[in-house]
Amino acid sequence: MRNKLATKLLFELSEPGRRGAVFPHSDVPNRSLDELMPPDQLMSDPLELPELSEPEIVRHYDNLSTLNMSVDTHFYPLGSCTMKYNPKRHERLASLAGLADLHPYQVEEDLQGILQILYEMQEMLAEISGLSAVSLQPAAGAHGELTALLVAAAFFRDRGESRSKVLFPSSAHGTNPASAATAGFDCVQLQGNKQGRVDLDELQSHLDGQTAVFMITNPNTLGLFECEIAEICRLMHDVGGLVYVDGANLNAILGITRPGDFGADMMHFNVHKTFTGPHGAGGPGAGPIAVRADLADYLPAPVIAKTQRPTVTRYHLETPQQSIGRIRGFLCNVGILLRGYCYLRTLGAKGLCDVSENAVLNANYLKATLKDVLPVPHGELCMHEFVASAQNLQEERGISAMDIAKRLLDYGFHAPTVYFPLVVPEAMMIEPTETESKETLDAFGDAIHEIVREDAEFLHNAPYHTPISRPNDVQAARKPILRWTRPLNQ
């Protein structure tokens, strides 16, 4: 039933002379362009763009879309990604006139509604984090990390301290070291203990006057809560350093415990994960950060402030006193934050607790149903996700984590994250999220049990029922083809 014609490349569907969008005729005097602009600035050749009609563009992309798995269509237990349901009401509301059609340079009096929403968003994020001040500017988690590290750098600079080291566990997400490097810090990676958590002795051995920030994901990427987090924070603070919490795994602890309460000084939120801004096949996200009170002055410009007079409340943009400056053009990823706002307003305090409780319940349930075939090396119980290992299967039957992942696609399930974190051999990092039913978890469990009974050889060639079979990554890297080019004979 697949329409193979429609999924050729756009450029192969192009036909000289075809038209898609049509525009009005000019209703102003039709002066020659050469009169309006310097001829030598004008392009000489016609544009290189393809020529297609509207119907074929729709058919092309509608067909392409069906080659994807997505949360809307499939269980998508990608660890560390929190692939939860994206409420449809958010899409409707974020596109309302009066929200989607606002220009960033309008006067504040014409923006009181949106500024109020964003202000309230700051307040809610502060409450959830247990920290005092929020910047909505960062465009994603990594951007939040970078921003917070620049805040930390400014803070230390102001105090005349030059601290060069950022520490993080080996299970940290790649953005942690990458952001630290971008912010100009040296990276120190900690091995961690057997339980998969931070080793206090190891940590202590790295602490000194050069230590700037400890970046910690809590729960960590093994799905374990860093139960010594309070001690960790104390140690950091003792040497004058700051603790940064990577909030990617916040879905496990909403309303249960707060980074600010367990000692963190800064953190980011992944609104596109925890608060359902959809992932958009890669983005956009929103990575607001929260910081403790004495770091607030360093936040990037602008933040949203509120002035309350007896009769009127007004919202406006403000530049913090010691601001690190701008970290992006314009305000923030408003559209995604709006979705996050809708989510928080829909759930409320009790609802957020329910989210975390059910996220953790679902993860532990799935872990329990899989433990006979995919044991989890670290931790009796997990938080919102767990990292199972296919090492036994690999050694005994020659079935790798990759084999299982690929074969799951045939069964109609997206694969978990595989081979991350690196501390677990043949890792399968599974995060079901709270918006999946027991029935789905059971079906997924059954599929895994069936798969591990299948022939290893057969599995090496899986998947069989997907639009393509396994791609040749090596060839891709060896001679990269990063764009279509017209075949020579055309």
Added chain:
Amino acid sequence: MRNKLATKLLFELSEPGRRGAVFPHSDVPNRSLDELMPPDQLMSDPLELPELSEPEIVRHYDNLSTLNMSVDTHFYPLGSCTMKYNPKRHERLASLAGLADLHPYQVEEDLQGILQILYEMQEMLAEISGLSAVSLQPAAGAHGELTALLVAAAFFRDRGESRSKVLFPSSAHGTNPASAATAGFDCVQLQGNKQGRVDLDELQSHLDGQTAVFMITNPNTLGLFECEIAEICRLMHDVGGLVYVDGANLNAILGITRPGDFGADMMHFNVHKTFTGPHGAGGPGAGPIAVRADLADYLPAPVIAKTQRPTVTRYHLETPQQSIGRIRGFLCNVGILLRGYCYLRTLGAKGLCDVSENAVLNANYLKATLKDVLPVPHGELCMHEFVASAQNLQEERGISAMDIAKRLLDYGFHAPTVYFPLVVPEAMMIEPTETESKETLDAFGDAIHEIVREDAEFLHNAPYHTPISRPNDVQAARKPILRWTRPLNQ
């Protein structure tokens, strides 16, 4: 990659205690319902409806949708159905506030915008038909037929004539006789001539004082223009009868020739075919009718009228003098007519001509590329569609029209209409429409050529790559299961 869990029946996914939509708490005094309404009118048992959560409903229907072929995703050359592209701008515009949110009983002064649109729609349809007056009320083509026949009946009644017979060719669509019967007429079916057109002698032999209406589709369902239409109309008029044109095939003659000009007295439009109101998997449609001047007074109530004063133009609803009455609740299928309006305003006069020219070009081209394997018994050239015959294939190779139709699905094409009209053995009625590219037509032609080379046995069991294989219609009819019922053991 198919998600089989998600496409179980809604009722099988239901789980006691689950919630989808959540509503506000009551903000008015919470009096007991027994106080508000007679207890014996209240239901005693809980509702029988299923219990599902929002995410699983989305996943269920998104997955179901991908089991369909559709114009958005596939070439859909269903004869007589005019499966052309449905512009996306129509969906956006028909849902604008100020259009989608209007209540039918608002006062006319709050409806001037929509009334103007509908008035203009009446005017444009009149111009396209070459007839004077239009009723937008009918909900679909068949409803239009019925309405027009009731208009005719009232017209004859008024003149003291009692005419009982409605005539139509054997190739007429089933709704023609069904509508005639519903309107209380006797049906007379004409065989037609060898060329697939109306036989004037045969027609004449049925004409008398009892003859009320001749219903004719032009171009007819064989895709041929009834070239003697003027003579046909004259003959009908000579005996005092009326000619009704079934406008389902209007896509062939927009701006080329007009029913009113070739002698028709009444006609309907299928806005959901010719003017791209999408088909909605079965509906809704809109089947406005146009009639000649002296039938205007009989049109159903209300029509939209315009009063022009020097300073103001006002639009309002009016009941024609001799109106047959109402033929539906409320005004008309406004949402579909809006889409039709957008279409006509986008194309204009020249654009409509282009539509018909290209519809006819595409049909003839496809006919030409297929003629070696699927000859067309009637007509050298066709209009917007043609009826090919698989009779040779059937006799020589045992390959039926049905086999080809089913196998086309595997190739990623929707099947043509098969076994209609009945006058062609092993009929395949193919209407490509103007919004398909030469490339698509070529690919479709290639697919048919490949198919007819395949093994007949193999074809009898096609399709192979669709969500289901051939269904057992006999079993369905023998013991109809028309709803889900809870299995006995639950």
Added chain:
Amino acid sequence: MAYLFNTAKQQRAMLQTIGVDSISDLFNQVPEQLRLKRPLDLPPPLSEIELEAHLRECAGRNVGGSSRACMQGGGVYDHFIPAVVDEIASRGEFYTAYTPYQAEASQGSLQAFFEYQTLICQLTGMDVSNASLYEGGTSVSEAALMAMRATQRREKIVILGSVHPEYREVVETYLSHLDCEIVVVSTPEGTVDLANVEAALDDRTACLIVQQPNFFGCLEDACRLTDIAHRYGALSVVSFDPISLGLLKRPGDFGADIAVAEGQPLGIPMQYGGPFLGILACRQNFVRQMPGRLIGQTIDRNGERCFVLNLQAREQHIRREKATSNICTNQGLLALRATVYLALLGKVGLKEVAELCCRKAHYAAEQLSTIDGVELMFDRPFFKEFSLRIRNGKLDEVLRNARCDGFDLGPTLRHFQSFATQFGKASEEGVLVAVTEKRTRDDIDRLVRSLRKSVLGL
């Protein structure tokens, strides 16, 4: 041109394959003298930008439910439409598919409509539902015709005066060519007097048509009315409000034979009158008399469950003039909307909505009646809608001011000619008010203030 593909070059290649010289040669079947010799006289084409500007300009000259609180009723209601309904109904695979004739390529639509049929059965307590008719009025008419076929009584039907006046008119039109007497039993007290119904029925009567809640919002004694109809061998046809079945007894519960409805309240925008959804469900023994499409379950060659169009021998494309109805294109996409709506609300949600409407309507009625010169027109139980009487010739002013204050009420009873005879002068003073779950107490209180001001002439 926006939606055309083939370039001049391609057209030439195609003409060559066909073997003609020009496109106009393709039209040689159309006699020269019948050709239109001038361009159609239509407005000039608009680009997408211009079209959108034009439509927005027109929309701006209407005042709809997004800018005013819609408290209008009369069969169309401003219920809330969850975003999920829009999302699913805007899947191209659904809305750009044709009627699911080709089962192998239409399981999505077929299963959704099978689910629709089941949900309607669950909602109404009936045995079978078809896959949709045009809208409420034609559904009542098809039900009347169906009853006549099923009972073989073709001379008479009885319909209450409290049935939607437009629906009654449609029935009249549909039956106009038949020698069938249509007896209307008037309802001067807001609901019918059972004795009058008894008097109207006889053993030639095909059916009794009742609307519940009726047009004035009042609850008829649908159960006793059904019993009376059955006593004369007539079928009981009940036109219901789908939302009301979150609270009220179902037509199937009290023995109705055919249940019909306007399905607009089930997730369908008001859009100035359509497209809407005609619901028709009945008892098992009438299934072969049903109009319209039916989806059935069966198995495919691999023994897998699947869905197909079923019992097509009732339909026009097979049975032609003997078909149970002339309907072909139905209201599939609206049936899909209703399906998603009912699935989303489910067992508990529909009840909640019904309760909210009921409570808020009663609060509104109570508060409005405290105004001097404003009273409930009928002393009868109601569900979400009621008839208000505004005395002393103030009706126009009240409605005008209410609009200024942001409220749309209506329709007025005088909008319908047939009420003048039923109610005399009172019909000049009556207006319907409907209250959905979207209205807040604050809305209602502001409406009350608006009316009070108008009536006091402030």
Added chain:
Amino acid sequence: MAYLFNTAKQQRAMLQTIGVDSISDLFNQVPEQLRLKRPLDLPPPLSEIELEAHLRECAGRNVGGSSRACMQGGGVYDHFIPAVVDEIASRGEFYTAYTPYQAEASQGSLQAFFEYQTLICQLTGMDVSNASLYEGGTSVSEAALMAMRATQRREKIVILGSVHPEYREVVETYLSHLDCEIVVVSTPEGTVDLANVEAALDDRTACLIVQQPNFFGCLEDACRLTDIAHRYGALSVVSFDPISLGLLKRPGDFGADIAVAEGQPLGIPMQYGGPFLGILACRQNFVRQMPGRLIGQTIDRNGERCFVLNLQAREQHIRREKATSNICTNQGLLALRATVYLALLGKVGLKEVAELCCRKAHYAAEQLSTIDGVELMFDRPFFKEFSLRIRNGKLDEVLRNARCDGFDLGPTLRHFQSFATQFGKASEEGVLVAVTEKRTRDDIDRLVRSLRKSVLGL
């Protein structure tokens, strides 16, 4: 709760399988003393009806481009967005998918992004495009960092004063911890004086950053500027307006090394500042220095063409602190919008849009300049945007009245502190005006009347 599935009964069954008694047992890793002992202090939950009412109320307190003609510029423009763009971007399969790590289950996204990369190359004349960055400002910054890596010059970059002031600030922030001098060449005449650029560059300079058309709407001599940069071994980084490339020479045509842009004009709603689209393309030899994701073409085991994430060894999840950037989540869905937009406009459409903008902007500039006390701030060629000077302290009044008359202009130059030094008093009187294809001559004429009235003090 709205988005949760499992009922109390199911939860119990699940706990039993896990082998614990209660959900709270699952949290035993979280030390008791760290637990929040009170509920979060958040506003109470809202149902969908209430949420929608709330959002509509908030939206109603903003005045956006649907109710006023938006003639604002400064990097974000009110271009028309064809409905097809919305339709495709709202396919659940696209917007609810993750980054396409699992190629077999993500060919839809992968192919679309491969098409995006190609379209950006075609648009810019560059060799390679990545799959998106956050937005314009961070793209300029990433380009600067990339230039420093590519040239191994880490001490100095030169940037024109006519580059978007916010983007310049972002570059400053991104480079704040590096010992890198950022030389700003000021542009008091609206465009830069080439001699001043020449003076600023030296052989320690990593790159010269130019915006074309620049922030004031004026056209820089981007070609000569590129040549000058190259003369000093510096890379030429050009920040362009994608719509302008329907008319202007492409960065690739005049030899730019890195081309960056804010992609918002390509079918992305203004939404008060984001999410937008960071475009970054470069010449082939810099591909391994590129930040962000790249999609590559390859074949699968059956030899069929397919698409995968490629050259991931540049990225944070492989290379960690050695990565070319820390970016992970990018702006995929916006890249999809831009892809559909460019496909839909194509070769001819983009040119038409550019011409319309250009013609209308020139008409507006001409007409506005006829007003006494209103003049073009710079005597320089421009494309679709220009800086207007309103003399005699009338700027505020002019803008206020324009808003009342339905027009939004801006931003004002004084909104940006950095202009005070560049332009002195003139910066108090300057305002940007942008004219897109959506504006009609009638809009422009009404705007002219509005300004004339304000200036004359009527």
